[in-house]
Amino acid sequence: MNVAQQQPVFRHGLRVYWEDTDAGGVVFYANYLKFFERARTEWLRQLGFEQERLRLDAGAMFVVSETALRYLAPARLDDWLDVSVELRERGRASMLIRQQAWRSGQLLAEGEIRIGCVGAADFKPCRIPAAILQALDKTSSSLAQDLTP
Amino acid sequence: MNVAQQQPVFRHGLRVYWEDTDAGGVVFYANYLKFFERARTEWLRQLGFEQERLRLDAGAMFVVSETALRYLAPARLDDWLDVSVELRERGRASMLIRQQAWRSGQLLAEGEIRIGCVGAADFKPCRIPAAILQALDKTSSSLAQDLTP
């Protein structure tokens, strides 16, 4: 299901600390994957889901199967970044999420992250729990209704 | 100058994400140093100082010269932690800061961090900029006055 048209964009703000930088004086590029993950975690949380609970209750975990990022401009210590989360596709066992990191209106990095649902014990693909699918679709369709005349 | 009696405690909240955990299922102990540093950075910020600006304007950096931590109980994914910052001693070129990480009233980790001021180019010890010293002492003395009958 391609949900790009209907999906609202979730935003999460975060600060750049010493731990995020490297000797180039800027944010180490691998850390954008951490920033993007924090934003996805908060996006799931505002939909009502915590991943530690998901693992304990449903024995399921979301794992990242693909990442594709472009780094456009460097972020520095003390910068405040806005990280977006936008669901582009969702299937029964995986999702494609588009994310961007902005600083004061300048796009610094962006990319696509593919997430799959797996069993916490065996790492075999499994269905995304129904409650999460419903929450994802509800968000999409409610927005779709808002946009429909 | 021992300022422990007069110093208010600053608090900074943060979330535990996947990046912070290890295969033991809990927060990797080295990451408490990151959490403590984030809290110190926000403590300096609310006093009016940004470290990137300090480096560019004054050519000075705070570096950590000693850390002593005790790990009491594990934190897990999705936990919300409260990290405290308490100035215990301040000299002309260094400070001793006491920090704790709490989750819902349970103390998880605590320790002391010694910070020194150095030249950004040569890493040689230098005086803490006067404006920062004044801000530190003002905070301490204003609180002391509040507490004095």
Next chain:
Amino acid sequence: MNVAQQQPVFRHGLRVYWEDTDAGGVVFYANYLKFFERARTEWLRQLGFEQERLRLDAGAMFVVSETALRYLAPARLDDWLDVSVELRERGRASMLIRQQAWRSGQLLAEGEIRIGCVGAADFKPCRIPAAILQALDKTSSSLAQDLTP
């Protein structure tokens, strides 16, 4: 210049430690970017180049402008990984490098990393230093000669 046909594959071995894992019990996916970078650093080193020296002497740095990774199977604590580096394209200011992480004959993760050369002070694109270009081409052409009947 497309150098894929002629380029030998460089390999770098590394161990998985606690710091690399997450609460899923496996290597945190963002850390493959670190593993890949370590391998590229050693690849440059065996060509005769150190990046700290490059920064100090030529005022140039290699920065990552694009990463595209697929995560195929999880690595765990204590695993020994083999990480490959294969130059696919090189221009005057950037390179495309293909990398894979293997464990005992099983491919765990792979991807493409685009590297650009920038000024260390201004982050503006600059030419890759001539000595490095020569070393890259020499490696390629010497292998090409080996393969030619």
Next chain:
Amino acid sequence: MNVAQQQPVFRHGLRVYWEDTDAGGVVFYANYLKFFERARTEWLRQLGFEQERLRLDAGAMFVVSETALRYLAPARLDDWLDVSVELRERGRASMLIRQQAWRSGQLLAEGEIRIGCVGAADFKPCRIPAAILQALDKTSSSLAQDLTP
């Protein structure tokens, strides 16, 4: 049991990569805890023990309960560090380990790490597996014999 007198010092070498540095241009101090841990892991390995196996077979994990480090001089990108591991005390459920990081004869950082053995499921203190205790004592006593006239 205080084993400091008899204990040989184990050494592990490692390279500083971009991931280890921060915007100060040097190794981020928290990363010495990672370096020290890598060395302890290799020290246990040469004694015949892998921690992933320990967790799976004995349901036990080593966790860090205290760290006390002094940072004396900065390490930089491309530096090669020698990290030492020296067992200072070992009890039935915990050990105290002294560690140092050197670069070409210069001591950069040092400290003490207290390690405890806990159940992997409940994090409750447990005895260090007998085979590990024996290996630790054997190393100590064999050296003691070597030193005894």
